[in-house]
Amino acid sequence: AQSVTQPDIHITVSEGASLELRCNYSYGATPYLFWYVQSPGQGLQLLLKYFSGDTLVQGIKGFEAEFKRSQSSFNLRKPSVHWSDAAEYFCAVGARSSASKIIFGSGTRLSIRP
Amino acid sequence: DAGVIQSPRHEVTEMGQEVTLRCKPISGHDYLFWYRQTMMRGLELLIYFNNNVPIDDSGMPEDRFSAKMPNASFSTLKIQPSEPRDSAVYFCASSLGGGVETQYFGPGTRLLVL
Numbered sequence: 613a614q615s616v617t618q619p620d621i622h623i624t625v626s627e628g629a630s631l632e633l634r635c636n637y638s639y640g641a642t643p644y645l646f647w648y649v650q651s652p653g654q655g656l657q658l659l660l661k662y663f664s665g666d667t668l669v670q671g672i673k674g675f676e677a678e679f680k681r682s683q684s685s686f687n688l689r690k691p692s693v694h695w696s697d698a699a700e701y702f703c704a705v706g707a708r709s710s711a712s713k714i715i716f717g718s719g720t721r722l723s724i725r726p
Numbered sequence: 727d728a729g730v731i732q733s734p735r736h737e738v739t740e741m742g743q744e745v746t747l748r749c750k751p752i753s754g755h756d757y758l759f760w761y762r763q764t765m766m767r768g769l770e771l772l773i774y775f776n777n778n779v780p781i782d783d784s785g786m787p788e789d790r791f792s793a794k795m796p797n798a799s800f801s802t803l804k805i806q807p808s809e810p811r812d813s814a815v816y817f818c819a820s821s822l823g824g825g826v827e828t829q830y831f832g833p834g835t836r837l838l839v840l
Contacts (some may be wrong), residue, residue: 655730655817655831656769663826667765703768710826712757713782716769 614639616705618717626725627695633688633720635677635703645686647677647720651699653705659701662686673697698724728752730832732818738838744806747835750799751820759829760793760803760819769817776824777802807838 625631637643644663648656656694660671667679678686686703703717731750739745751758759774773783778795788794790809795801804810815836819829 655819655833655834656829657831658828661826661828706825710775712759712776712821713771714829715771718768 614643614705614707614715616703616717618701618703618720620720621718622721622723624723624725625693628692631688631690631693631697633701633722633724635686635688635717636684636687637686637703637705638684639705639707641707642681642713644679645679645684646701646704646706647671647675647688648704648716649673649699650702650719656702659688669724691721693724695724695726698722730818730820730830732832732835734835735833736836736838738840739808740840741750741809742807743839744804745808745812745837745839747803747805747816747818747837749801749803749818749832751801751818753799755820755822755830756798757821757824757827757829758795758801759819759821760801761819761831763815763817763834764813772803794801796840805837808837812838813837813839 617636646661650656660669662669662679663725700719701720704714706714733748733792760772763769772785773793793803815834817834818829821827821829
């Protein structure tokens with residue numbers, strides 16, 4: 613069965629600084645990978661996803677993520693964060709064999725320092 | 727489009743009472759998902775439907791939980807009888823196609839069982 617680990621529970625970065633949120637997955641084959649964002653009191657919104665092809669994926673709001681098979685990682689990056697990026701970020705993995713069942717990580721809460 | 731609609735947004739009930747959560751997916755979407763989010767367990771998939779048919783209910787915690795989708799535009803998640811440990815935020819999501827297709831989340835129902 614697939615699983616996903618987000619090792620950082622809470623990260624604080626200064627506005628304008630770069631950001632990298634870590635995600636490691638466990639799956640025997642190439643998985644589907646997702647990053648979702650959840651603002652306080654809101655549902656989740658998809659930032660980006662990877663299923664094949666180019667390992668560097670561009671998403672909304674200036675985010676990108678890179679799939680590294682050798683490291684079983686799918687880290688999320690943004691070159692310059694804005695105060696509005698403060699939210700909870702979830703990495704998720706889906707198995708190609710059980711198409712629609714997505715397993716979510718525990719989330720990383722991002723705070724922005726003015 | 728109005729997005730995924732959930733009602734009620736907040737529900738406070740007493741232990742032993744029946745609770746019914748409602749979801750209206752995005753029109754035209756053929757997949758519907760119910761998730762539960764708690765601090766302890768994170769975001770868990772409870773059940774999902776394809777074309778109104780339950781496909782995987784392995785995440786439903788126990789027989790007290792049941793979900794139905796009588797038509798393409800409506801689904802319910804029922805808890806009977808409710809217990810304090812059911813307190814959580816329940817999300818409904820829908821997608822057009824399964825697998826890697828984007829799931830669109832509703833705003834969630836915050837349930838508190840006293």
